[in-house]
Amino acid sequence: MIIGTAGHIDHGKSTLVRALTGVDTDRLPEEKKRGISIELGYAFLDVEGSDARVGFIDVPGHERLVHTMVAGASGIDMALLLVAADDGPMPQTLEHLAVLSLLGIRRGVVAITKADRASPERIAEVRAEMAALLAPTPLSGAPILAVSAQTGEGVDALKAIILEAARADAAGAEGGFDHKAFRLAIDRSFTLAGTGTVVTGTIHAGQVRVGDELAVLPTPSGQPVLTRARSLHAQNRAVEAAQAGQRCAVALPGIAKNDVERGQWLCDPAIALQTHRIDVQLTLWHGEAKAMKSGARVLVHIGAAHVAASVALLDVDVLAPGESALAQLVLHAPVGAWHGERVLLRDAAASRTVAGGTVLDPFAPTRYRRTPQRLAELRALTLPTAPERLAGLLAVAPYGVDVARFAAAQGLASLTPDSVPNKALAQAGLALGATQTEAFEQAALAALAAFHDKQPDELGPDTARLRRLAAPRLPAPLWQTLLARLAADGRLGLRGAVAHLPSHGAQLTAQETRIAQKVAPGLAAAGFEGAWVRDLAKGAGESEALVRITLARLARQGDLHQTVKDLYYAPATMARLAAIAREVGSEHDGDVLAAQFRDATGLGRKRAIQILEYFDRIGLTRRVGDLHKLRAESTLFIE
Structure with missing residues (x-):
């Protein structure tokens, strides 16, 4: 457990820590010379009867060094706020109380130091002042003890409170570490x-x-x-x-x-991530004299970093003192940030702490940051647990959630499979909510019905074309999985890359059936080079025009594959070519290189590229620059 000691300069923080632990946290020569803490100092106290150890961060109290105090306070579990009995609360006492409160620290204890220098009446007066200051903060009701590092008064009682909190922490940690990544x-x-x-x-x-x-x-x-x-x-x-x-x-x-x-x-x-924009839940300190508006210039503290930034309020126009709102922080330099990390805002001159909050999303968008859709997503990110937040996002995200990206933003190395709700559609690290899945299923079936009405002689569109008709913005992996689910439920038919309603079938005429039978041997014998319409017509002794019409009908039904105009492949041949593409891709991290595919098939470069471009069109691969990348989610040509 980490305890942060805070308070005004020369109110005895280092002296009290030394009395509790026996360690002098003023470790630099300049600190010894000046009698104040400049850098963060550390001391440790063993917890009797346990392997646990309490770490004390002795933070500096000098105004110009408050940013160092913030660096220490951002990781503490419990606050030890000191106020001298003779001075009472001073400017840095209030500043440090604001920092601790806005960091959301709810456990703490107040030590009225130098009790040997003050009367009981003065100590009671300081105790009342501190209780009043704590009342509107998360530290309300914290114990307030009078102590003296010189005489030992109250030191044992203070140590007992700290050790009791440490034992409770140790007991809560039994059974393993937290589930987040380091x-x-x-x-x-x-x-x-x-x-x-x-x-x-x-x-x-x-x-x-x-x-x-x-x-x-x-x-x-x-x-x-x-x-x-x-x-x-x-x-x-x-x-x-x-x-x-x-x-x-x-x-x-x-x-x-x-x-x-x-x-x-x-x-x-x-x-590992870094960002220039973070969306946060922000609270303006109740002691601020003025409300905050969008465009405010601030100094943002997160972890041990401090970066200049501007504030953009998202769900209110003005943030009043003591109130909370959704906001985006636009940073002048990159920072590391994860969901739940605490942030502190000081004014641009770094003279006072003005606000604090919690990171909701380190992947904050540049555009459309105040739309109802975005605000709904941010409200989902305020839910208590990662699975609840994921479920909340899936309920409002129109085109699904990148689960891997979500996990990284949450500070999780990965999400367990059961983190994705049962009725959600999941594939290739993406997930789509149950409501959106049902809507896209209905859109796909409606688009197919409309296609059949307009073109009754065709079996149906290929799946890529159907996606353009029904769900152009839905990620391809989710689209393919959605179609597979519809096919498994018997609500949609898939013949090769062609989709159709089960009730619809384009029947060949008697003449087309006869021609199909006559060209079948030529298609099978053509191998990886494919068969041209003119060659098939000549071999079958049929009109080239009739053969062209028949082959086009067969391709629309998914019974043949047309890579370029008038060039056709039998399904078995194309399946073998697809298998070779997958083999080549597996050897090159998913990249199907044209040269390797050409060598593996024995084809010329032009024909190899034509086939790879066909694979791009039907969804076996996707084009990225000069590369053809395998779609891991594609089940084309896999029986």
Whole structure:
């Protein structure tokens, strides 16, 4: 458990921590000389009868160093707010109380320090003042104790409260770590002889073990720097694993000290992301004199980073003091951010804390950020658990949810299969809500019925054309899965790449049936080169025009494949070509390269490209630049 000590300068934070732990958190020569904390200081207290250890972050109280206090406070579990009995609440007492409150910290204790210097009446007066200040904050009702580090008065009682909270935390952690992926807010980096670069920070989520692959972000390139955990120290001792809520030092091989700095994150590569825009649930501090409007310039603190930004209110025009609203923060530099991470806003001059909030979505959109659709999505992201948030998004997202992207934004390495609601349509990392699935099914069937009415002599459109008619914005993997579900339910027929209603069938005439039978041997013998209409007509002794009409009808029914004008393939031949394409793709990370496909089939380059372009059209592959990428969700030519 991490406890943050906060309070006005010279109100005895470092002295009290030393009385509780025996550790002097003023570690820099300048701190010793000036008698104040400049950097974050750390001390640890063992919990008797448990392996748990309490970490104290002694944050500085000097006004110009409040941003350092924020870096420490963003990862704490419990607040220890100090106020001197002789001075009473001072400016930084109020500032730190605002920071702790806006960070959502609900557990805390107030220590009235230097009790040996004040009368009982003065202590009672300060106690009443602090109780009144705490009343409108999440720390309302926190214990208030009078203590003296010099005489020892109240120190044991304060320690008992802290140890009781730590034991409760340890008991709650039994049975495993939290389910989120590892992330640590880096607040310090240094070089250690014989070890190399070491970073320290508070683990905000998940666990890390020695040897784990890790990512450092954000970076100027936008790509995370990959490394691994060579060794770990958690709560100031060597360990094999560390978890959320602990102070941790991680040795990183292959990274120079200058390549990592305060404000970056160390995280599981599965959730590595950086962003310039974050959508948040924002609360304006109740003590602010003025309301906040869109366009306000602020300094955003998240993790150990602080970045200039502007505020765009989303569901209100003006945010009044003490009120909450949805907002987007447009950042001047990239940050790491995940759902649930706390943010603090200070005014542009960094003179006071004005607001705080919770990250809802690190993938905030640039456009349409205030539409009813977007606001519904953000309200879904305020739900308590990740499965509930996913279900809420699926209920309002018109074209489905990218589940992998959602998991990364949530700080989850992955989602379990049962996280997607049973009635949702899921494929290739995408999911579509049950209501939207039903609507698209009806749209597909209606589009087919309309097609049959207009063109009764054709069996139906190919699936790609049907998608353009019924659901042009639905992702292709979800479309293919939706059609497969309709076919499995008997509500739709699929013949090759052609879709039709079960009640509809385009019948060949007697003449067309006769011609089809006569050209069948030529089609089968043509092999990978395919058969031209003129050659088939000559071999069958039939009119070229009649053969062309018959083959076109067969292709529309899905009984033949037409790659280019007048060039046809038998289904069995095209199935073998598709199998070769899949083999080539499996050897090249899903890329079907034209040269490799040509060599594997023995075809010329032109014919190989014609076939690959046909695969693009019918949905076996998709064109990306000069590449043809296999669609993992496609079941074409698979019996």
